[in-house]
Amino acid sequence: MRISTIGYNAKQGVVNIGRNIIFSLASIATIAACVFLFGLVFSIVINFNYIVKNVEEGVTMTVFFEEGVDQAAIDSVGEQIKALNGVTDVRYVSAQEAWEEFQKEYFKGAEDAAEGFQDDNPLSNKANYEVTVDRIENQEEVAQYIEGLDGVSNVNHSEGAVNTLTTFNKLLGTISLAVIIILFAVAVFLISNTISVGIAVRKEEIGIMKLIGATNGFVRAPFIIEGLLIGLLGAAIPLVILYFMYNRAVTYILEKFNILSDIVSFLAARQVFEVLIPAGLILGMGIGFIGSAITIRKHLKV
Amino acid sequence: MITLRNVSKSYGKGQPAIDHMDLQIDKGEFVFVVGNSGSGKSTLIKLLLKELEPTEGTIEVNGQVLNKLKRRKIPKYRRGVGVVFQDFRLLKDRSVYENVAFAQRVIERPNRVIKKRVPEVLTLVGLAEKYKSYPRELSGGEQQRVALARALVNRPDILLADEPTGNLDPKTSFEIMKLLEEINERGTTVLVVTHNREIVNAFKKRVIAMKKGVIVSDEQEGEYHAN
Incomplete structure (x- = not known):
């Protein structure tokens, strides 16, 4: 035309x-x-x-261990989590670090109160892994799998929100x-x-x-x-x-x-x-x- | 130029509008087709424009067998055939110039060609000064001139006129026919369907008389006889 x-x-x-x-x-x-x-x-x-x-990027789940589990078992669980599909990051938080973070967050401005504990770490058996997954939908599945691993007591994750x-x-x-x-x-x-x-x-x-x-x-x-x-x-x-x-x-x-x-x-x-x-x-x-x-x-x- | 071989056209059961018709019109001829209403004149025009298909027989126009013409080739075929009607069929919301230019736009002529050609053809039909007017501002004769200009602007080989003077007074009718004669003298084959006896008898052209779909007479320099 x-x-x-x-x-x-x-x-x-x-x-x-x-x-x-x-x-x-x-x-x-x-x-x-x-x-x-x-x-x-x-x-x-x-x-x-x-x-x-x-x-999603900011949401992690926390993996806790049964009492008396040794470091070797914890390391082994860490390796298995890293190998999972959909897991983007795994960070180990020792009992000491967990306690320090807790103090920072909850005893802010009242550091003296925490001093009462001195070297007696109340979270001594709260060493954990912070696990990040790529998609929220995958979180549930990954959590269930990790809960089934030897030595793991429970996995905290925020399925709801x-x-x-x-x-x-x-x-x-x-x-x-x-x-x-x-x-x-x-x-x-x-x-x-x-x-x-x-x-x-x-x-x-x-x-x-x-x-x-x-x-x-x-x-x-x-x-x-x-x-x-x-x-x-x-x-x-x-x-x-x-x-x-x-x-x-x-x-x-x-x-x-x-x-x-x-x-x-x-x-x-x-x-x-x-x-x-x-x-x-x-x-x-x-x-x-x-x-x-x-x-x-x-x-x-x- | 136009050849009909054994052509019939029926609209249903009963008397066919065209009944086994044979017709030959040569290049450059001026032909009147006459007859009362119902004689099949208008059907003939429609067949020649390929608005209708014959029930039987073959129609050949300008070297093309219409029966075999594919649908998408129809527009191109019609560009070689100019047509005017009793009711002029002008576009009422457009000026004289635009009505004529319309035929050129339809065949996608460039604007510079249109600007040259439209005044030419308006001069030919004697309406050059009225190019800005609208159809409602024109007399019947003037409107038919515009229709003629539109039919001629693309230089067709054949001009079909279906009762071109049907709505006009005797004097104007005569003027329009003179114009058609002039167009014919420039080489265009002209076929005029009419039942205007005075006109036909005044012009002394070939006259084909039809009655009930059949050609009853075909005479050179003929007359339209009362039936």
């Missing part, structure tokens, strides 16, 4: 949108809702994953996906209606075009362009809104719940939107294209 022809058809596409502006606006609004929701969920899920990943995070993240993703699919279908349906109206309005013109010798592509192009433009507009509007919302939301959350600022950090807007903008535009224009293409197949047998 020539550039002048593309230009002409693009203009016709814009004219079409203007001709049935109400339908076009309804379609744009539905796509906007679809892309907005997609963007919102995407921003939440991507940040959640980021937070969960950070938390982190698992809840992961489950919530998955649930959020699934529900959002379902809502997006429904909105997607509604948007395709609305665009299809808009294009049908456009075709009906231009029926005579299309008939004349065909008699003059217009190719299928030429007759169809304005309607495809109409769909793509509706999709583009429908996607661009929520993306701009989301961009401004994102920074405000992050600032708001961190200010309002400043307790969170120690544990969580959010992704920068740039990191989110360098993926979200192309994805949102492709989604919007994809909906527009599919909506017009199926309608043209149905109504424009040229």
Whole structure:
């Protein structure tokens, strides 16, 4: 197709949108809702994953030993843990170190109180391994395995909190996906209606075009362009809104719940939107294209 | 240029619209096809535009056998055939210039060609000054001139006119026919379907008379006889 022809058809596409502006606006609004929701969920899920990943990196489990187990047995357990799949780090904490860490944490500002123990280490049998795994989901399995090893008394790990995070993240993703699919279908349906109206309005013109010798592509192009433009507009509007919302939301959350600022950090807007903008535009224009293409197949047998 | 061999077209059971018709029209001819409504004239035009398929027989236009023409080749075929209708079929929301340019856009002519060619053909039909007007601002005769300009802008080898004067007064009808004659003199084969007896008898061209789908007479410099 020539550039002048593309230009002409693009203009016709814009004219079409203007001709049935109400339908076009309804379609744009539905796509906007679809892309907005997609963007919102995407921003939440991507940040959640980021937070969960950070938390995962910081979560370790602690392996304790039965009383009277000798150092050789402890070393052997350490070797076996290191060899496990999914284990990224194993750190040995001797009884002395455990006691020192305990003092640092719990006798802060009251060091004299700890002095009463003097050389009598109350944690003398609390030598342990701090084990880090690559993924939270693997923690449970690794813990069970280690508990079965000779000489191990128990393994402390925080299954609850982190698992809840992961489950919530998955649930959020699934529900959002379902809502997006429904909105997607509604948007395709609305665009299809808009294009049908456009075709009906231009029926005579299309008939004349065909008699003059217009190719299928030429007759169809304005309607495809109409769909793509509706999709583009429908996607661009929520993306701009989301961009401004994102920074405000992050600032708001961190200010309002400043307790969170120690544990969580959010992704920068740039990191989110360098993926979200192309994805949102492709989604919007994809909906527009599919909506017009199926309608043209149905109504424009040229 | 146009050859029909044993062509029939039925829309269902009963009398076919075209009944075993043989016809030969040579390059550069000017032909009137006359007959009352229901004689099969309009069906003939539709067959020649490949809007309809014949029930039997073969149609050959401009060296192409229409029966064998693939769907995707139809647009290209139609570009070689200009057509005007009784009801003009102009695009009401576009100017005279755009209506004519439209036919060039459809076949993807570049803008510089369109800018040169459209005024040329508007001059030919005598509407050069009205290029900015809209169809509603024009008389019937002027609208038909625009339709003619649109049919001619792509330089077709054949011009089909389906009752081109059906909505026009006698004087304007005569002017339009003079224009068609002029176009024919420039080398375009012209086929005019009409039931306007005065016009046909004034022009002394080949006259093919149809009745109930059959050719009942075919005369050079013929007349449209009352039936």
